[in-house]
Amino acid sequence: MKLDRRGLIGLLGGGVAAPALARPGAKAATVQFRHGVASGDPTSDGMVLWTRLTTDAAEPLSVDWFVRPAQADTAPVLSGRIETGPDRDWTVKIEVSGLESGREYRFDFAAAGTVSPQGLTRTLPAGTTPVVSLAVVSCQLYPGGLFNAYQAIADLPRVDAVVHLGDYIYEYGAEADDYGMATGQALGRIPEPAHEIVTLADYRLRHAQYKSDPDLQAAHARAPFICVWDDHEVTNDAWQAGAQNHQPASEGDYAARKAIALRAYYEWMPIREPRQGAMREAIQRSFHFGDLASLHMVETRLLARTEQLSYQADLTMTVDADGTPVPDIAAFEAKRKDPARDLLGEDQRAWLGRELSASHAAGRPWQVLGNQVVMARVAGPDVSKMDGPAQIEAMIAALPAEVQAEVRLSIQLFKAGLPFNLDAWDGYPAGRERLYQVFEAAGVQPIVLAGDSHAFWVNELKDAGGVRRAVEFGTSAVSSPSPGDALPGLPLGPLLSGTNDEVVFCDQTAKGFVLLTLTPEAATAELRTVSTIMAKPFESGTLRRYRIARTPDGLGPLERI
Numbered sequence: 422m423k424l425d426r427r428g429l430i431g432l433l434g435g436g437v438a439a440p441a442l443a444r445p446g447a448k449a450a451t452v453q454f455r456h457g458v459a460s461g462d463p464t465s466d467g468m469v470l471w472t473r474l475t476t477d478a479a480e481p482l483s484v485d486w487f488v489r490p491a492q493a494d495t496a497p498v499l500s501g502r503i504e505t506g507p508d509r510d511w512t513v514k515i516e517v518s519g520l521e522s523g524r525e526y527r528f529d530f531a532a533a534g535t536v537s538p539q540g541l542t543r544t545l546p547a548g549t550t551p552v553v554s555l556a557v558v559s560c561q562l563y564p565g566g567l568f569n570a571y572q573a574i575a576d577l578p579r580v581d582a583v584v585h586l587g588d589y590i591y592e593y594g595a596e597a598d599d600y601g602m603a604t605g606q607a608l609g610r611i612p613e614p615a616h617e618i619v620t621l622a623d624y625r626l627r628h629a630q631y632k633s634d635p636d637l638q639a640a641h642a643r644a645p646f647i648c649v650w651d652d653h654e655v656t657n658d659a660w661q662a663g664a665q666n667h668q669p670a671s672e673g674d675y676a677a678r679k680a681i682a683l684r685a686y687y688e689w690m691p692i693r694e695p696r697q698g699a700m701r702e703a704i705q706r707s708f709h710f711g712d713l714a715s716l717h718m719v720e721t722r723l724l725a726r727t728e729q730l731s732y733q734a735d736l737t738m739t740v741d742a743d744g745t746p747v748p749d750i751a752a753f754e755a756k757r758k759d760p761a762r763d764l765l766g767e768d769q770r771a772w773l774g775r776e777l778s779a780s781h782a783a784g785r786p787w788q789v790l791g792n793q794v795v796m797a798r799v800a801g802p803d804v805s806k807m808d809g810p811a812q813i814e815a816m817i818a819a820l821p822a823e824v825q826a827e828v829r830l831s832i833q834l835f836k837a838g839l840p841f842n843l844d845a846w847d848g849y850p851a852g853r854e855r856l857y858q859v860f861e862a863a864g865v866q867p868i869v870l871a872g873d874s875h876a877f878w879v880n881e882l883k884d885a886g887g888v889r890r891a892v893e894f895g896t897s898a899v900s901s902p903s904p905g906d907a908l909p910g911l912p913l914g915p916l917l918s919g920t921n922d923e924v925v926f927c928d929q930t931a932k933g934f935v936l937l938t939l940t941p942e943a944a945t946a947e948l949r950t951v952s953t954i955m956a957k958p959f960e961s962g963t964l965r966r967y968r969i970a971r972t973p974d975g976l977g978p979l980e981r982i
Contacts, residue, residue, distance in 0.1 A: 450478035452535040456629060457638030460528065460542035461646040461691030463582060463708065467518035468542050468645050471691035472530045473632070474511040481506030484513050484532045491525035491541060498526075510625045512688045522547035523711070540642040543581055550711030554579050555789075556644075557935040559586040559651070559872025560898035561631070564595075564605025564612055566954030568636040570899045570934050573951055573961045575639035577936070582708075583644055584716070586872030587651025587793045588901065589690070590627050592618045592666065601902065608955065619672050624685035632689065641691070648692055649704050649718050651793045651873055655682040658844060660726040679723065700724070705769055707776045714787035714939050715780035717773060717867075721793045725766025730757055730843050732834060733827065748830075750837055757843075763852040764794075770859055777863035786971045787939050788867040794845040795871045796853065796893050797880035797923040801835025802916035816910055841917065842874065850885075857884040860891060866975040868944060870935070871895035875903040876914065877935075877948045879926040879967055881979060892969060892979055894946045896935040897928070900954050905929030925979060931964055944969045945982070 452474050459471040470486060481504050487497040499520065505513045513530065520526065523546035530537040546553075556574045574583060593600040595615040605611055613630045614623055631637060640646075652658055655678065658665035667675050683701045687694060695701050702723040708716045735756055739749045765773070777788055804813055813832065817825050840847035860867060869882060869891045878895030897903065905913045905928075914927040933950040948964040970977030 450476050450482065450533075452476045452478070452482070452532040454530065454535070454537040456632035457641055458529065458538055458540040459641035459646065459691040460540060460644075461648065462693045462706075463543060463545050463645045463647075464518070465522040465545045465547045465709075466520050467516065467544065469691045469693055470513075470515045470517055470528050470530075470540075470542070472513045472537055473629075473689070474505060474513070474532055476511060476532075478506075482532055484530055486513075486515055486530050487528060488517060488520065489527045491527050509688050510685075514688075514691070514694075516693060520544050523550070538638075538642060542645050545708060546711035546713075548711055550713040551940060553710045553714055553939045554581050555584050555716070555937045555939075556580050556582075557584045557586065557870050557872075557894070557896045557937060558899055559793075559896050560588040560875055560901040561637070562588075562591050562601045562898070562901040563631055563634070564599075564608070564610045565601040565898070565902060566604055566610075566900035566932070567608065567957065567959075568634050568899055569951040569954055569957070569959045570932060570949075571634075571636035571640035572959075573949065574934060575636070575643045576961075577643075580644045580936075581710070583640060583646045584718075584791055584870060585646055585648040586791060586870060586896065587649055587722075588653045588873065589648065589650065589686075590624075590631050591653045591901075592627070592656045604955070617666075619678060619681075621681045621685060624682050625688070628685055628689035646691055647708060647716065647718060647791070648690055649720060649791060649793060650686060650722065652722055654686055655679050655723070658729055659722050660728050661723060663728065665729070703769075705772060707780070709780065709785070710939075712783070712785060713941060714789055715776070715785050716789045716791055717776050717780075718791040719765060719769065719773060719793075721764040724769060726764050727762050727849070730848055732830060732839075732843070736834070748834060748837075750834075750839065753839070757840075757848065758850055760851040762849045763855075764846065764849050765852065765856065770855060773856075774859045774863055777859065777865050777867070781863055781865050786941060787944060788863075788865045789937070789939075790867045790869045790891070792869055792871055794873045795842065795878060795880075795895050796846045796869050796882055796891070797878065797921070798850075798883070799841045799845070799847060799917060799921050799924060800838045801831060801841040802913065802920050803836045804832055804911065804916065805836060816908070819910075820907070845873070854885055857882075857890045867891045868937070868969070868976075869893040870937070875901050875929075876905070877926070877928040877931060877933075877964060878924065879946070879948075879965070879979070880923050881925060883923055889976075892976055894935050894937065894948075894967075897932055897948075897950075899934070900932065903930050903932070925967075926965060926981075928964060933964070942971055943977075944971070 455475045456473040460468045462469045488499040525543045529539045594617045595612045656664045656666040704720045736753045737749045738746045846853045875898040877897045880893035882891040913929040917927045918924040931950045936947040938945045946967045950962045952960040966982045968982045
């Protein structure tokens with residue numbers, strides 16, 4: 422169903438406040454639907470529907486839900502009633518089934534006399550499927566800028582699902598030097614609450630603020646979302662047993678904070694609840710688009726990730742023959758290549774192997790991996806090849822004083838060929854090789870999707886022996902600062918692609934999303950951009966387009982078109 426901007430605004434125009442009655446004899450309550458409507462986790466016969474009541478009620482309220490065919494204003498084909506209350510922050514989530522496959526539907530909610538906005542959703546296709554279109558997003562810092570990319574997604578003529586690879590919210594506060602607050606102050610996008618979020622009430626309020634954004638609401642009302650978290654849904658650089666931005670002395674037990682964050686996430690996101698007996702961190706799952714493609718979403722943060730290495734904490738110094746301190750790169754590389762370092766864990770890796778093998782055996786030509794962090798082997802750029810010492814020193818001097826020493830060390834290490842980002846798969850090379858062995862055993866060459874980096878990537882993934890194992894498309898941020906933003910005089914993307922055999926293209930400044938279109942013959946990836954995140958109106962554009970033909974032997978050549 423093609424929906425123009427005026428039509429979408431019409432769908433979102435509901436939610437007028439009206440008195441709502443709770444139980445007989447209870448005081449009348451006022452209800453609004455200030456956070457829009459959403460759908461997610463589609464199947465061939467259903468999906469999850471979501472909304473949230475803003476109310477002054479003290480007791481739980483009943484909420485009616487309705488699903489109608491998208492093309493006609495007819496009676497609901499499915500409907501029901503559910504109760505919500507303060508124990509789940511007044512959020513509403515229904516797992517719907519019994520619909521026709523490959524069909525678009527409208528849905529809405531009502532609480533007594535108050536009707537919600539309408540949303541569009543779509544079931545997954547079954548059987549012969551000529552095309553699938555996925556919008557791939559990541560990293561939406563509320564104070565970082567306007568969510569113009571979501572308006573661009575809402576305006577697309579076709580989108581079967583929005584694949585969100587994490588950092589849906591950020592945990593930071595509103596101090597002047599907090600992440601993104603330079604733009605946040607300029608735009609009036611101040612985080613709520615104003616401090617770093619730690620408690621359940623904090624996480625709920627932060628989710629509520631993000632869901633209040635009209636562009637994000639428009640995208641949620643346009644198509645179902647398929648989501649995984651990354652780190653900021655809990656706190657920065659999270660791993661299995663801790664996080665860089667968690668201080669136990671002042672912020673309490675990390676496991677308790679993680680549990681609180683995941684509770685709020687499951688309340689506020691259109692995602693299925695964990696299976697009974699499963700860990701709440703076990704968010705990995707697969708989606709099958711008829712006979713054309715399978716999308717496998719993996720979890721790389723909370724289930725099995727070992728702690729990140731950092732150059733500051735894990736790189737020791739030694740001395741050369743004349744007594745000059747030098748980094749002990751050999752010792753650091755021994756740590757980085759430790760076989761125990763992992764992101765997925767054995768159980769998830771085995772699950773993925775079964776899913777890939779089963780989908781390949783079913784004859785689906787495309788296997789797509791929804792993965793949070795960049796998988797390619799990416800050494801940092803040797804900037805000494807671009808400028809002389811005086812120019813490099815001038816560039817460093819223009820940076821904030823607190824990062825200058827780190828940048829100087831990075832330049833020295835990158836000249837020696839060390840990785841650009843230790844929080845990505847480059848920090849876990851043994852785990853990456855185990856994953857490539859899973860691809861080989863399943864007989865597949867997947868398309869890997871990546872977020873987290875705030876940059877666009879087009880990568881040819883190769884194992885340690887140089888054998889091509891997959892192709893990777895990394896999406897830039899919706900609004901989070903890109904590394905290139907801090908270094909306007911440094912062509913960081915071209916330097917990275919020029920330095921690394923696996924990097925075909927990299928842009929470290931543009932904002933937007935990846936539009937991945939699959940047909941039986943080929944996959945097309947468009948790096949879609951927005952001209953600004955600081956104002957409206959804006960212009961949508963396409964930075965680059967790439968095509969991969971499907972051949973009997975796997976992926977064909979990666980071609981720019």
